[in-house]
Amino acid sequence: MSFADRFRVMEPKDFMNDSDRKKIHDAALNVLETTGIKVHSSVARESLKRAGAVVDEDTNVVKCPADLVGALLKKIPSKIVLAGRTEEYDLPLDRRHQYHTTDGCGISVWNDETKTRRKSTLEDIRKTAVLGDWMPYLSIYEPMVVAHDISSKSHVLKGLETAMENTTKHIETESTTTPEEARAQVEMAAAVVGSKDELKERHYLSAMVCTVSPLILDEGATDAAMVWAENHVPVHITGMASMGLTGPATIAGSLVVNHVETMALACAMQAHEPGSPLLYGSVQSSMDPKTGAYNSGSPETILISIGNVEMAKFLDLPCSAGGIGGSSRIPGLRVSIENSVLCSPLITAGSEVMNGIGLADGSTLLSYEQMMLDHEIVGLAINSQKDIEVSDEAISLDLIKKVGIGRNYLSEMHTLKRVREFYLPTLWDMSSFESWVEGGKKDLFAAAGEKAEKIISSHMPEKLDASVSNKLKQIVKDF
Amino acid sequence: MDEKEVQKDLADAILSYDSVAAEKAAKAAIKMGMDPLNAIEKGLSPAIEDVGDKFEKMEIYLPELMLAADAMRTAMSLLLPLIPKDKAVSKGTVVIGTVQGDIHEIGKNIVSNMLMASGFNVEDLGVDVKTATFVEEAQKANAKIIGASALMSSTIGSQKDIIDYLTSMKIRKKHAVMVGGGPTTGQWSKEIGADGWGEDAATTVKLANKLIKRK
Numbered sequence: 122m123s124f125a126d127r128f129r130v131m132e133p134k135d136f137m138n139d140s141d142r143k144k145i146h147d148a149a150l151n152v153l154e155t156t157g158i159k160v161h162s163s164v165a166r167e168s169l170k171r172a173g174a175v176v177d178e179d180t181n182v183v184k185c186p187a188d189l190v191g192a193l194l195k196k197i198p199s200k201i202v203l204a205g206r207t208e209e210y211d212l213p214l215d216r217r218h219q220y221h222t223t224d225g226c227g228i229s230v231w232n233d234e235t236k237t238r239r240k241s242t243l244e245d246i247r248k249t250a251v252l253g254d255w256m257p258y259l260s261i262y263e264p265m266v267v268a269h270d271i272s273s274k275s276h277v278l279k280g281l282e283t284a285m286e287n288t289t290k291h292i293e294t295e296s297t298t299t300p301e302e303a304r305a306q307v308e309m310a311a312a313v314v315g316s317k318d319e320l321k322e323r324h325y326l327s328a329m330v331c332t333v334s335p336l337i338l339d340e341g342a343t344d345a346a347m348v349w350a351e352n353h354v355p356v357h358i359t360g361m362a363s364m365g366l367t368g369p370a371t372i373a374g375s376l377v378v379n380h381v382e383t384m385a386l387a388c389a390m391q392a393h394e395p396g397s398p399l400l401y402g403s404v405q406s407s408m409d410p411k412t413g414a415y416n417s418g419s420p421e422t423i424l425i426s427i428g429n430v431e432m433a434k435f436l437d438l439p440c441s442a443g444g445i446g447g448s449s450r451i452p453g454l455r456v457s458i459e460n461s462v463l464c465s466p467l468i469t470a471g472s473e474v475m476n477g478i479g480l481a482d483g484s485t486l487l488s489y490e491q492m493m494l495d496h497e498i499v500g501l502a503i504n505s506q507k508d509i510e511v512s513d514e515a516i517s518l519d520l521i522k523k524v525g526i527g528r529n530y531l532s533e534m535h536t537l538k539r540v541r542e543f544y545l546p547t548l549w550d551m552s553s554f555e556s557w558v559e560g561g562k563k564d565l566f567a568a569a570g571e572k573a574e575k576i577i578s579s580h581m582p583e584k585l586d587a588s589v590s591n592k593l594k595q596i597v598k599d600f
Numbered sequence: 601m602d603e604k605e606v607q608k609d610l611a612d613a614i615l616s617y618d619s620v621a622a623e624k625a626a627k628a629a630i631k632m633g634m635d636p637l638n639a640i641e642k643g644l645s646p647a648i649e650d651v652g653d654k655f656e657k658m659e660i661y662l663p664e665l666m667l668a669a670d671a672m673r674t675a676m677s678l679l680l681p682l683i684p685k686d687k688a689v690s691k692g693t694v695v696i697g698t699v700q701g702d703i704h705e706i707g708k709n710i711v712s713n714m715l716m717a718s719g720f721n722v723e724d725l726g727v728d729v730k731t732a733t734f735v736e737e738a739q740k741a742n743a744k745i746i747g748a749s750a751l752m753s754s755t756i757g758s759q760k761d762i763i764d765y766l767t768s769m770k771i772r773k774k775h776a777v778m779v780g781g782g783p784t785t786g787q788w789s790k791e792i793g794a795d796g797w798g799e800d801a802a803t804t805v806k807l808a809n810k811l812i813k814r815k
């Protein structure tokens with residue numbers, strides 16, 4: 122079984138019909154053509170203008186007629202592979218696999234003994250990368266925190282370097298806000314895969330780019346998106362319109378706003394670099410009605426994320442919509458409850474990449490314990506969304522007849538072989554109450570933290586070639 | 601209609617989150633020759649404070665707060681120009697913005713509306729505001745309070761810059777500085793020598809009420 126096979130899930134189920142999807146799509150086309158979208162990146166504006174969009178140079182508002190949008194969207198590859206550092210960790214996006222990333226980019230770290238937070242450092246990126254490299258159900262590593270001990274000028278690059286050194290898995294970058302940062306990261310990814318040409322084929326790095334709701338493409342992040350496009354670094358277009366705040370208070374309405382923004386950035390990328398890969402992203406949510414706070418654990422958040430998946434299906438694009446990552450201020454029970462409820466329906470709907478292992482407090486607080494718990498939630502969720510195999514061998518008619526009435530299946534070769542496929546939790550087992558007492562009556566959270574520490578000190582990720590390491594160091598140094 | 605009735609209309613307009621009614625009532629007040637100060641102090645202000653109270657007690661939600669603030673702004677824009685400059689009608693001026701390099705504005709907007717709803721005159725400078733601009737605008741508006749929002753660990757440093765800038769210009773005492781936004785904490789506010797930290801909109805109003813009374 123290959124690494125990717127671990128993430129193969131059943132065929133996605135539809136939660137919206139095509140006529141409703143089309144209504145959202147048509148409404149979005151209407152907005153894009155009549156209201157337009159403000160594009161603060163002059164590079165993106167010029168590319169869109171050249172392609173035939175109507176650009177108002179005074180206001181930076183760009184309007185795209187529906188047929189132009191249609192023509193540009195057609196250029197996007199519908200199936201791509203997110204590459205690992207080695208081929209073993211390649212992740213096909215083919216509507217039949219479901220992957221999870223670590224969450225980014227937190228700013229503090231939880232200490233469970235003292236129930237306090239401290240500032241995150243580069244060492245936390247190293248440790249989470251090592252842990253992430255070990256985690257059997259983590260597919261993509263995103264540098265999880267800001268390295269406060271590194272100058273703000275180069276912390277993004279240093280974080281990426283540390284990630285590249287410590288995990289063989291695909292890497293997604295989140296915090297890039299300038300085209301220069303994007304260019305340097307392209308150099309780094311190219312150094313790992315061999316060359317910039319090879320990087321165009323092997324998508325070892327992907328990048329999250331946010332739109333600004335409602336209806337704005339920001340300057341820095343969008344300029345960076347153009348650099349990603351030039352180098353065929355897949356872009357997770359991640360709109361965040363929040364119901365009631367930066368989008369209408371209804372799911373359908375906020376889906377429209379997000380769809381406009383997603384299509385606008387997708388079109389800008391295709392106008393700039395036809396065929397550049399991208400994912401229909403989004404982490405939409407509902408606001409907390411009383412404070413406006415980002416409420417990533419609400420049922421509305423689940424529903425709207427499902428809606429995002431449905432719109433990705435409508436355009437037949439790779440999809441990275443929604444994610445776990447509770448809004449509770451502290452890690453633990455509440456985050457775990459929210460994440461557990463959120464995870465499965467999105468997999469069923471067909472989100473191919475979901476964000477979010479390991480952070481609490483609206484993606485700002487790293488907890489090693491939570492990282493282990495989230496990983497377990499993901500393992501359980503993926504394994505409960507597998508195809509039900511109905512081959513002759515699985516039906517095992519002969520075996521049923523052979524065992525007959527009232528005996529059992531324990532000492533059968535068929536059982537011996539097939540029982541290996543059962544999912545075994547990485548964090549707990551079925552041992553007795555007595556052994557729990559003997560083990561010091563540890564609660565799950567503390568046990569998770571201990572296990573994380575053990576793995577971090579014992580797991581050895583495959584090393585980067587020394588010459589590649591040196592190149593990375595140089596690029597970061599020269600930045 | 602007597603003055604009392606119009607004052608009640610003004611209050612009702614705010615309490616029913618209705619900008620159109622607020623405009624109508626303000627025009628009625630002007631037409632009947634009511635002292636605009638009376639219209640504000642006996643009609644609008646008690647109502648908006650009531651709204652602020654209800655929000656703080658979580659009896660109403662954000663949209664109510666925002667719409668009430670809109671209605672208030674509509675009526676004020678008609679009444680304020682008729683009041684002689686030397687008569688203060690607001691509690692005082694707050695200049696607020698999101699710091700340089702940061703474009704997160706949602707929290708800042710909520711705070712600025714809530715401050716307005718509580719009777720402050722608020723000048724919102726928007727996002728990605730340069731350190732010098734905070735200070736220049738605060739001086740121009742004679743603002744007692746500067747509010748700086750920052751949502752990223754990479755941009756909260758600019759809150760300190762504002763304070764250092766004020767100090768270097770020897771006008772630190774003239775403007776109280778309050779800070780807020782996701783990664784900020786009370787501890788951080790102390791560290792950089794700010795005058796206060798607002799965890800959310802309601803605590804920020806309390807803080808501003810305290811700061812405005814100082815000196």
Ligand code: B12
Pocket residue numbers: 225226227228267295296297298329330331332333334342361412413414415482483484485696701702703704705706707708710711746747748749750751752753754778779780781782783797798799800801804
């Ligand atoms: C929405 C959002 C966005 C939207 C902003 C839309 C907008 N128009 O404002 C968009 C998509 C544009 C965006 C962009 C980016 N974002 Co952002 N964003 C968020 C998110 C999810 C929610 C912020 C929010 O609006 N909260 C709701 C409001 C109500 O809460 P609040 O702002 O804290 O405000 C309250 C209090 O703090 C206080 N307050 C606020 N201001 C003030 C001011 C004063 C004076 C006082 C007293 C009080 C006060 O009162 C408010 C009301 O209760 C946060 C995650 C989070 N959990 O916070 C990330 C987050 C802040 N973003 C983050 C990042 C990394 C980015 C990007 C770099 C991402 C990218 N790859 O493009 C860019 C940065 C662009 C830039 N240069 O600024 C990180 C920051 C990490 C860090 N290093 O610190 C966060 C934490 C998410 C994460 N973990 O990755 N983002």
